[in-house]
Each structure stands twice: as structure tokens, then as C-alpha cells.
Amino acid sequence: MGDPVTSKCMIVVSNRLPFVLKRNEKTGALERKASAGGLVTAVAPVVVQGNGLWVGWPGIHLENPDEPIPESNPNDNTPTAGLLSKKVVPVCVEPGKFDSYYNGSCNGTFWPLFHSMPDRAVFLAEHWKNYYSVNELFAEKTIKALKSLLEEQSTATPLIWIHDYHLMLAANWVRQIAEESNLRLKLGFFLHIPFPPWNIFRLCPWSDEILQGILGNDMVGFHIEDYCLNFIDCCQRRLGCRVDRKGLLVEHGGRTVLVRPLPIGIPYDRFVKMAEIAPKVLPTNQKFVLGVDRLDYTKGLVHRLKAFELLLEKYPEHIEKVTLLQISVPSRTDVKEYQDLKEEMDQMVGRINGRFTTYNWSPIRYIYGQVGQDELAAFYRDAAVALVTPLRDGMNLVAKEFVACQINEPPGVLIVSPFAGAGEMMHEALICNPYEVHMAAEIIHRALTMPEDERTLRMNYLRRREKLHDVNYWMKSFFKAMGSLREDGDDGLPT
């Protein structure tokens, strides 16, 4: 969609930098390693092309926090290629504290709670204390970055864009220090995961502080309106704020905070191009049902395998003709729940394969690892069906990437869960409640046997919507919501 959006003066603040640093075992030198994940795919190109800075944890404990960040490798073709080291501000946290903040609070408390899985959430005052102080540290680093940007561009009003549930408290401190030091800024926040309803959110012992922290921003964005309304409801019921549900506004501390649904998109044209040139990797003598996910309990992977097993049981005509290709990228591997999930997946794949494998076919091909973007595009392009069946998901970029890569005629079919943000808007997909595995098996069968003209009709609508609402559109919507899109509409730069 047109030229990419760039920003004159923007600081992105997120838990991780858009790449991680690794130490070369032989030379001891630091090297960059690309990360998988929604945020990087979406935001990195914008910071690369604009005059921005990125504040975040470098993925490694640096004994010397001033050790220079290496430049990207010349062969790097990831979204962060071209992000110069001077645009990167690492936040170094002592390992014990980081573990408590990240694995304890972020992944142990907020991830399950915000995905409406409170039984999995652990509430520990010690983790909260570290969450609090790491957020404070991020705020201090952000202020430092803000000062350096203002020195370079004294006339600009920098836009600070804080991301996700790791940093829900940071805005308040940034605002406070900026006001004391008379610094200009605009603060925006985007939550990449769902915001839960009041009856779930209220279980958090620190709910007031979280709401107050988020309300330190001028604008708060969520993927869909449901999450906006949940947030507004919590502000009213917990803090007693005056709210406007229609206008999506919350009054707090003498300011009015804008709450906006900003559904994230993907770099659509880049995926189409990748699909056009990626060599074939899948055999053509059978149909592939594709799953691509981080290995996470929210993604509904165990339910998915069960549904596929039921499909083979109920419809044996698919035996030797259809294969489930499940690609799971390792995630949060130090957390026990994730280790348990890996074990469960390994066992299930083994059991189902043991049950159905014939001498020339196995029902499930399971890749536990990250795959390259070109290979991923080829999988998306050549799969007959994509199974995007999370139990709960903020948006889900895989559904969108699959649709973008569907350049073959006739196209494949997207199956999506109504509990993903994507399921709220990709109406022409087959909608599948992942909890009822028998129904899910029926829907996979329906997708595999859908007439060509229906597939084409559905996919055309899906592709059109994703092309229009791509990642540039998302960025523009964010800038517009911040009231900082240039009036002349020339280049979409925030002023």
C-alpha cells in the first residue's frame, strides 16, 4: 500500500530489541541474531526507514553495558537489516532481576491472565517488585534517548511508542520525568495481546497500578474494539474514571486518554513477493494442512493435533493423501509450562504418527524450530489449508501471512478461531471453535473438500482486506490516532 510510513522523531520502547545479541563462541565478539515475532515484523521496517530509536533488552547479559552493539551482517535480509547500531538503545538488567520480571511477572502472571487463563497465572509480590523496577529502568533509558533525540532535532515533538504487557508501567515515569525536565513528548501504547474482561482482570492484585500506568499515555491502542471496551470498563470499575464508551475516552489525572482499536496488519506486498519467488519445498502428491506458531499453550496446539487425529479417524479417505505440517518455533524455553507443552506435543505427534503411518506416508510432519522467511512463504503458498486455531490470541499474524501468500489458482482455505483478533475480522475464513475437537475435525474436512469457486471467492475477499489493511495502514492509523499525522498527507510523518 503506497510508500512505507516513516517517522521523523520516534522512540520505540519494547521488552526486546528487534534482534538479540549472541556472543561468538570462538571470537567472543557480539553478533546480531534475528528474532521471530509479530512486533519485529511490523515495526522494525518503520524505525529502519525513519529517524527513530529503539529502546529494549538486548537478549544477553552484558557485563559492560557500554559494549558497542555490532552493525547488521551484510547478508541480513530480515526486517532489521539496516537498523544502525546508533539507533539502538540497549537496556541492561541484572540476570536474576530480569528472570523474575520476564519469566515471573510477564510470562508467569500477565501472559496467562490477559489470555483469560487465570488458573495458569502465578501472583508473587517478589516478581511484581521486579516488574516495577525494570519498568522504571526502561523509563530512565527512554528519557535519555528522548534527550538525545531532542538535541538532534530541537523543533520536533518526539513520539514515544511503548509496546506490550512487559511495559505497562513505564509511561507514567516517562511522563513524570519529562514534565519535571520540561521535555516535549507524546506517549502512545499498544498492547499486542488481548485486554481481558473485568471479571478476569480484577484477579490481579496490582490492577490499579497497571491501569494507572497505561493511563500515563496519551493514546492506548488495542487490536480490536472488544479489548478497548474491556479496558475502559476496568478503568471505570476499578479506578472510578469518567469514561465515554462511544467515543472510547477515559478521563484520568486531569487528562483525557484516547483508546483506539488499531488492528495490526502485515507487510503484505513483501509476503506476496516472497511467495512469487520462493522455490517449491512441499511434495505435490498430497495436500498439506499447515500450522505455524510459537510453541505456546494459548495457540491451541494440543487441541489441533487431536482434531487432526479425529479427521483421519472419521474420514479415512484422507489417509495417505493429507499431511499436517506443524511448524512450532521454540518459545520461553526456561518456563516449566512451556517445557511440559513441548513434551506433550512430542508424545502426541509420536502417538498419532504411530497409529496412522503407512510405509510411504506419515500423517504429521512436525518441525520444532524457526524456519526462514522464504521457506515459510513457500509453505504458506502451497498449503491446501491453514489451521490458525488459538484458544486466545491478540490478533495472529500467521492467518494474514497465509492469505498474502495464497497466489496459486485455485487457492487454499483459511480456518481461524473466533478467539483470535484475526477471527473477528477475517469473516470469509472458516470459523472454528478450537475447544470442540469433533467440530474442528468436520471443519478441516469441509476445507479439504471445498469447491474451487468457493475457495476463490473467499480468498479474494480475504486478500483484498489484508492488502488494504497492511502494516503501513496500521502505522498510519497509529500516527493518526496520536493526532500527529501531517495534514498535507504527504509522507505520513508525525510532526
Ligand code: ADQ
Ligand atoms: P505472537 O504470539 O508471536 O505475537 P503471531 O501474531 O502469530 O503471534 O506472530 C508470530 C510471528 O512469528 C509471525 O510473523 C510468524 O511468521 C512468525 N513465526 C511463527 N512461527 C515461526 C517459525 N517456526 N519460524 C519462523 N517464523 C515463525 C503477538 C500476539 C499476537 C499478535 C502479534 C502482533 O500474541 O496475537 O498478532 O503479537 O501484534
